[in-house]
Amino acid sequence: MKTVLITGANKGIGREVARQLTAKGFHVFVGARNAKAGRKAAEEIAKQGGKATFLEIDVANNDSVTSAAGEFSEMADHLDVLVNNAGIIVDGDDAILEISDDLLQKTLATNTLGALRVTRAFAPLLRKSKAPRVINVSSGGGQLTGGADGWAPAYCISKTALNGVTMQLAAALPKFTVNSVCPGWVRTDMGGENASRSVEEGADTIVWLASEAPQDLTGKFLRDRKEIPW
Numbered sequence: 001m002k003t004v005l006i007t008g009a010n011k012g013i014g015r016e017v018a019r020q021l022t023a024k025g026f027h028v029f030v031g032a033r034n035a036k037a038g039r040k041a042a043e044e045i046a047k048q049g050g051k052a053t054f055l056e057i058d059v060a061n062n063d064s065v066t067s068a069a070g071e072f073s074e075m076a077d078h079l080d081v082l083v084n085n086a087g088i089i090v091d092g093d094d095a096i097l098e099i100s101d102d103l104l105q106k107t108l109a110t111n112t113l114g115a116l117r118v119t120r121a122f123a124p125l126l127r128k129s130k131a132p133r134v135i136n137v138s139s140g141g142g143q144l145t146g147g148a149d150g151w152a153p154a155y156c157i158s159k160t161a162l163n164g165v166t167m168q169l170a171a172a173l174p175k176f177t178v179n180s181v182c183p184g185w186v187r188t189d190m191g192g193e194n195a196s197r198s199v200e201e202g203a204d205t206i207v208w209l210a211s212e213a214p215q216d217l218t219g220k221f222l223r224d225r226k227e228i229p230w
């Protein structure tokens with residue numbers, strides 16, 4: 001049975017990716033920092049049929065990530081797909097010079113270092129897969145092509161740096177596929193109710209990369225199953 005871990009899967013895009021991959025026959029590990037919400041999400045997904053298991057993981061905390069990898073290895077002997085989905089946005093339309101060090105560090109600790117930290121901790125389990133895949137959920141806000149427009153600079157910088165992490169991991173791990181995805185503007189707690197896409201649409205490219213995309217597609221930034229510029 002193929003295994004997948006999705007971080008931040010108790011709600012939003014992560015939860016929808018978990019739901020779809022469970023329906024496709026994966027054993028899905030529903031990663032969440034909030035145990036109550038994560039357990040509830042895993043139970044609800046499993047009720048629709050398939051295998052979904054809660055895994056407590058706070059991507060901003062190295063001890064939590066290390067413990068999660070240990071706990072995972074007691075339940076499964078390999079990991080096929082890692083979806084680094086957990087993310088936060090704590091700045092609004094602040095001007096870049098108004099951002100505090102704390103705010104930027106907090107954002108980077110989750111959105112950028114979080115993804116690297118989880119990949120590092122689970123790399124030994126991913127190496128045991130025949131076709132390991134890492135999917136970093138990034139954002140068009142992190143694109144350098146076309147320039148910035150001033151919106152949420154700490155968040156955008158964290159996603160630009162996450163794309164750097166994707167490129168570095170793709171170079172270092174030639175047997176893996178490692179890609180960044182922009183889900184588009186999606187109706188979640190983060191995206192808000194006016195966003196143009198449903199969670200199903202936001203999850204689509206992530207689910208495709210996890211299950212169907214060619215194994216030689218690596219080191220790319222994608223939206224709607226197509227490559228987009230960094």
Ligand SMILES: NC(=O)c1ccc[n+]([C@@H]2O[C@H](COP(=O)([O-])OP(=O)(O)OC[C@H]3O[C@@H](n4cnc5c(N)ncnc54)[C@H](OP(=O)(O)O)[C@@H]3O)[C@@H](O)[C@H]2O)c1
Nearest residue numbers: 008012013058059060085086087139185186188189190191
């Ligand atoms: N929605 C959009 O329009 C949009 C657009 C582009 C990119 N994205 C990206 O898509 C991803 C998912 O976003 P979403 O819209 O689904 O947002 P969301 O509904 O706010 O969900 C974010 C998820 O990340 C989790 N999370 C945050 N910090 C965490 C940590 N330290 N450890 C573990 N989990 C943590 C949250 O857990 P809690 O419930 O405990 O807070 C929640 O499960 C993010 O990376 C986001 O940047 C979203």
